[in-house]
Amino acid sequence: MAANNSGSEPPIPEDDEGLGGVTHEEEAAEAKGKAPAASTTTMNRSGSRPQLDLSGAAIHGTLEDRNPTILLPNQSDDISHLALDIGGSLIKLVYFSRHADQPTEDKRKLSTKRRLEIFTGARRSYPVLGGRLHFVKFETGKLNECLDFISSKQLHRGGVDSPSWRSGAQPDNIVIKATGGGAFKYADLFKERLGVSLEKEDEMDCLVAGANFLLKAIRHEAFTHMDGQKEYVQIDQNDLFPYLLVNVGSGVSIIKVDGHGKFQRVSGTNVGGGTYWGLGRLMTECKSFDELLELSQRGDNSTIDMLVGDIYGGLDYSKIGLSASTIASSFGKTISDNKELSDYRPEDISLSLLRMISYNIGQISYLNALRYGLKRIFFGGFFIRGHAYTMDTISFAVHFWSKGEAKAMFLRHEGFLGALGAFMSYEKHGLDDLSAHHLVERFPMGAPYVGGKIHGPPLGDLNEKISWMEKFVQKGTQITAPVPMGAPATTGMGGFERPTSKGDILRSDASAALNVGVLHLVPSLDVFPLLEDPKTYEPNTIDLDHDEFKPSARSCGEGGCQ
Numbered sequence: 418m419a420a421n422n423s424g425s426e427p428p429i430p431e432d433d434e435g436l437g438g439v440t441h442e443e444e445a446a447e448a449k450g451k452a453p454a455a456s457t458t459t460m461n462r463s464g465s466r467p468q469l470d471l472s473g474a475a476i477h478g479t480l481e482d483r484n485p486t487i488l489l490p491n492q493s494d495d496i497s498h499l500a501l502d503i504g505g506s507l508i509k510l511v512y513f514s515r516h517a518d519q520p521t522e523d524k525r526k527l528s529t530k531r532r533l534e535i536f537t538g539a540r541r542s543y544p545v546l547g548g549r550l551h552f553v554k555f556e557t558g559k560l561n562e563c564l565d566f567i568s569s570k571q572l573h574r575g576g577v578d579s580p581s582w583r584s585g586a587q588p589d590n591i592v593i594k595a596t597g598g599g600a601f602k603y604a605d606l607f608k609e610r611l612g613v614s615l616e617k618e619d620e621m622d623c624l625v626a627g628a629n630f631l632l633k634a635i636r637h638e639a640f641t642h643m644d645g646q647k648e649y650v651q652i653d654q655n656d657l658f659p660y661l662l663v664n665v666g667s668g669v670s671i672i673k674v675d676g677h678g679k680f681q682r683v684s685g686t687n688v689g690g691g692t693y694w695g696l697g698r699l700m701t702e703c704k705s706f707d708e709l710l711e712l713s714q715r716g717d718n719s720t721i722d723m724l725v726g727d728i729y730g731g732l733d734y735s736k737i738g739l740s741a742s743t744i745a746s747s748f749g750k751t752i753s754d755n756k757e758l759s760d761y762r763p764e765d766i767s768l769s770l771l772r773m774i775s776y777n778i779g780q781i782s783y784l785n786a787l788r789y790g791l792k793r794i795f796f797g798g799f800f801i802r803g804h805a806y807t808m809d810t811i812s813f814a815v816h817f818w819s820k821g822e823a824k825a826m827f828l829r830h831e832g833f834l835g836a837l838g839a840f841m842s843y844e845k846h847g848l849d850d851l852s853a854h855h856l857v858e859r860f861p862m863g864a865p866y867v868g869g870k871i872h873g874p875p876l877g878d879l880n881e882k883i884s885w886m887e888k889f890v891q892k893g894t895q896i897t898a899p900v901p902m903g904a905p906a907t908t909g910m911g912g913f914e915r916p917t918s919k920g921d922i923l924r925s926d927a928s929a930a931l932n933v934g935v936l937h938l939v940p941s942l943d944v945f946p947l948l949e950d951p952k953t954y955e956p957n958t959i960d961l962d963h964d965e966f967k968p969s970a971r972s973c974g975e976g977g978c979q
């Protein structure tokens with residue numbers, strides 16, 4: 418977050434590792450409490466790394482300061498901080514900020530880390546940056562709010578903490594990675610309002626890159642959701658591919674993923690999140706997506722959907738495995754009722770619609786999984802919205818039609834796959850191998866939480882809202898699994914009946930338009946820094962209980978084992 422220093426001195430970044438790049442001499446001088454001599458070197462790295470310009474480098478602060486900040490006045494090569502996914506319904510932002518408020522207890526670890534950086538020599542001559550990945554979304558219809566947000570935080574210039582922003586040396590042509598249709602549609606507007614060029618990245622490439630990254634790097638990212646029960650799935654990194662990725666945005670893309678950058682968009686459907694929100698808005702006059710979703714939680718679809726029992730006089734059609742309460746035809750009951758739209762409860766309409774679309778997506782996904790012999794299906798996109806009933810319905814469809822062979826899994830950063838992929842497509846941010854670091858989530862997101870109300874000051878203008886949002890994020894929120902709504906009804910073969918988990922109150926978006934989450938990037942220490950290829954290194958484990966390693970009577974003297 419921005420250091421908010423006032424006074425005549427330039428603001429001092431609290432992050433004492435951000436500009437790191439310390440040398441042996443500097444470390445030694447630092448240990449003795451002396452300021453290292455200013456370097457005039459420009460550190461050259463491989464073309465894919467940010468160029469670190471150490472000329473004119475000077476310690477900022479007094480000699481007594483521990484770990485004083487080193488200012489690099491001539492640093493021009495900025496760390497990239499922002500990527501966008503501008504979709505048909507929502508704009509997703511992922512941005513990186515260095516830790517400005519590193520807790521003191523972490524500072525002890527820093528010297529070890531620095532030592533390791535030095536030890537690794539040329540291989541890691543760039544600083545490992547600790548910081549945060551932030552996730553924010555806006556409605557595409559409110560693009561101006563998004564532009565204001567970027568501008569207020571100067572995200573397009575690397576954030577208000579960045580060296581170039583501090584020094585006032587702004588590059589002329591700022592380029593931001595962007596994906597989604599809006600990267601084309603709104604490119605001129607970004608140029609006009611922020612003076613930035615959008616570098617377009619292919620949407621499917623980004624979805625896949627984002628999903629692969631999350632599945633490989635983030636613990637507790639993927640989970641199953643059946644009958645109201647959420648269970649995290651341990652992903653075996655060596656056995657991830659192939660899988661089916663279903664991104665449920667406004668429309669739905671179905672992608673067979675075979676590896677990093679290896680995929681095929683095998684199908685898609687135009688009946689997706691935009692359909693639920695669009696039809697739902699028309700039929701219920703809801704003002705927001707969340708309002709519509711929340712309505713569904715109080716709905717009863719049997720007033721709208723035609724059930725097998727409605728057709729069979731209350732009987733099951735057991736010969737083909739359909740119970741009386743199986744939905745035979747979504748919205749089918751409305752044809753015979755001689756009623757107007759206004760005679761139906763918006764709650765019931767919303768639930769029928771949600772079930773129809775979710776089930777359909779689950780079924781189409783399964784058919785594609787079957788087509789390619791895939792057993793794992795990951796669902797992303799903001800339609801999912803961490804909503805219990807949506808996930809249960811999709812899971813049911815996959816489970817039912819595959820006879821339990823295929824598994825539906827969901828991602829906690831569901832809506833940010835594309836934006837993350839675009840973020841990782843920067844070659845120059847030094848974070849391209851994010852999976853080499855620890856990413857720790859301190860703010861759970863994407864799932865409903867009980868309580869609904871968020872306590873905080875009233876929201877004023879956007880800036881106030883943003884800073885309040887950040888306080889909210891820092892504090893964290895309670896998250897609980899959705900509450901099952903009574904005993905599960907018997908689900909006969911062939912369909913889906915009443916939802917067993919409609920959730921309670923939806924987790925609020927804090928504002929209808931803004932949703933923020935944070936992943937904390939904790940640089941990994943290289944345990945074996947001289948390994949030629951640490952990524953492929955598999956540490957062997959030794960079972961000390963194994964006889965071979967047990968101390969024998971001969972090696973243990975009277976004084977015990979040494």
Ligand SMILES: Nc1ncnc2c1ncn2[C@@H]1O[C@H](COP(=O)(O)OP(=O)(O)OP(=O)(O)O)[C@@H](O)[C@H]1O
Pocket residue numbers: 503504505506507508556597598665666667668669689690691692693694706707797798799800801802832926929930
């Ligand atoms: N606050 C919200 N406002 C609007 N839609 C929302 C909101 N939250 C969730 N949704 C749902 O998420 C869908 C959009 O999801 P997502 O952002 O993943 O797709 P998109 O990128 O906008 O669409 P596409 O990829 O098809 O261009 C909406 O159609 C709606 O169903």
Ligand SMILES: CC(C)(CO)[C@@H](O)C(=O)NCCC(=O)O
Pocket residue numbers: 504505597598620666667668669670684685686687
């Ligand atoms: C057109 C995109 C890819 C835009 O994100 C998405 O909305 C989508 O996958 N729609 C479904 C289109 C179809 O395959 O029928």
